[in-house]
Amino acid sequence: MVERKRIEIPADAKVKVSVGPEEKFPFDISPMYEGERIRKEDMFVELGGPKQVKFELVLALPMDQVEDMKVTLVGPDLDEMKEGESYPYGMLYYIAGSKVETDLEPVIERRNHDFQNYIEGYMHLNQRYDIWVRISKNAVKKGLKSLIQIAKATMMLYKNELPFIEKIEAVYITDKNLVEKILKEIAMPIYDERDRRVETLHDEDVQEFYSCTLCQSFAPTNVCIVSPDRPSLCGAITWFDGRAAAKVDPEGPNKAVPKGELLDPIGGEYSGVNEFAKRESGGEYDRIKLHSFFEFPHTSCGCFEVIGFYMPEVDGIGWVHRGYPHPAPNGLTFSTMAGQTGGGKQVKGFLGVGIAYFRSKKFIQADGGWYRVVWMPKELKERVAKYIPEDIRDKIATEENAKTIEELKEFLKKVDHPVVKGVVRKVDGKKITEGWPEVVGVKEEKVEAKPEVAAPAQAPTAAVQPAVQVPTAPMPIPAMPAFQLPMPMPSQQAAPAGIKLIIKDAKITIGKIVLKKKGEK
């Protein structure tokens, strides 16, 4: 970790210092100024922006190292700047408080954007090494003289809005050499360190996950749970995005979901997630395992970037992404499978995920993770190749190796894929599949029973294929390999006593289904 300490200010630098709160500001401070765009014609000066070196950074320090409400300005101030020009800009804040931790630095740093935009005549855009600030001519006309006034106003807002900040101190820099030096030596390594958190932060390291219900308009029972090890299905929202959104708008589409009790460390089941899911889905389902493919899988909204599908013939899982137009080895295209799976249902045998989930250390770990994966399109495989463990990477087929189940079988046998002789789950060393009967010579039923753990209640006698379920209304069943037919129909939630048809091992062609109430002729 990069050491957190006060920066050194060169002895020969031009420095202005001011301590203590400001009595009065020559500008208004209000959220109504958010989004105010200062046009080039109205601009006094530009700080940072496309042409200059710039950064903003928050550092958490021990209490005794922060001098409260002190501002140090290194370099020229506003009254020494030329109208219409742009200048380098660095904003550094030291913060302290009993609840202030290094982990909070990025969250606090992002608020600089909000608070500075509350200042009339001051426009703040972007973040980190990309900030872009403009000060309006009008603000200067109204009495803005110094960047110290800006720093004092920002610090005041920090302390008012985030009371856990007990002490705050600012160092603003317009001296090009010093901005460059701090950016290179301190800020960049810290930004990099934070980004590595995406890979190193895990479900067990946090207290809360975040929900996303942006998709509920068309998938009413869908609740996306975003955890450090599981980004949203659409690929857009990480745990960090969820946290940022929930902090700004706690009642918005991203809410904090307390984890509660850990019920299944391998499948990723938490009591808090179950309770939340039950409430938000209107009771539609009450258990979710975040890292499971077969047992209480996460619901699939319809936005997912990739769909996973179980192929009983090889006892393995294939994945196909939205951009792959051809049928997968199971004979189905992405859009066909997506149409069957979307709508906010738990569908056994199919799972929608975001591409970023392939990076997860817990990627379907309950069902063998990468060692259960047998097929994916070349384009997708190349995109995530570096996250695939080396010892399995070449054993996963692409369309170049196999286009049909038969070709896939041949390929898997040739490369000795783990599914052939049985998959050992990496996370706990448990053997979770038996391997292929013709290879390991086990009785057929026993082998095929394994993938069906997901639906023991519905299919106590093991079936080769997941059972076909027709949940409610009459509908033509397409002549396809058998699987569940989820029907994202709003009426389904309304009907408490639905009809469930379970048909096993059958090819079905149905001309018409007539449903009648009891006693009706």
Next chain:
Amino acid sequence: MTAIAVTGKGGTGKTLVSALLIHFISKKSRKVLAVDADPDSNLSDALGVEVERTLGDVREIFQVSRDEMGTMNKEQWLEGKIYETICECNGFDLLVMGRPEGEGCYCFANSLLRGILRKLTRHYEFVIIDSEAGLEHFSRKTIDSAEYVIVVTDMSKKGLATASRIKQLVKELKLNFKDIMLIANRISSEEAEKRIREFSEREKMKLLEVLPYDERVVELDLKGLPVVNLDESSEVYRRMRKVAEVFLKG
């Protein structure tokens, strides 16, 4: 903020009307945002300005690079890029919406966009939107309201049919508009003007102005020159200035 949406069937002169409105209004107000919300039109050409990037381009960049953003704040990233995309033209800002969405899910990107555009637009005195007849950006709520809807039509049956359809659509979209109005373009006979007045009464859409057929407009069109190059000698130019004054007076 006064938001004016200019729409109508393609080829009826809606970009001409938009460009001249922007031209006249920005002479009086310092805070004008022009929005090109029609992928088929070329508002920037009509205004004689160059645009490097569109909001659609930014959204695409966002979609492909979001996995690499680490712990950066995506809303602030997107907001910064949109502000960079806005063209700071002489007297007004211009935002080009550009290409439609590609494949995949845009729920998150659009949800962020809506918030950003809402914050941005409220600081302008006038937002003038050149919109295709389907009003897609309104139905998706990327642009969430328009107080005045101006429908531009010529005398063609299709132009009038589109005008009626737009009126229906505007009602259905609940745009909270105050008024939906009509500008008739390329009206070259008294008979045509009479028919358009009848249409306006029947559809209960106020006829804001009748623009004559204008050789100079055709000439600029042929040469690919901006319509804001028109001057006092053009009847269309003079009449559109009157229209702009109606909005400037409020």
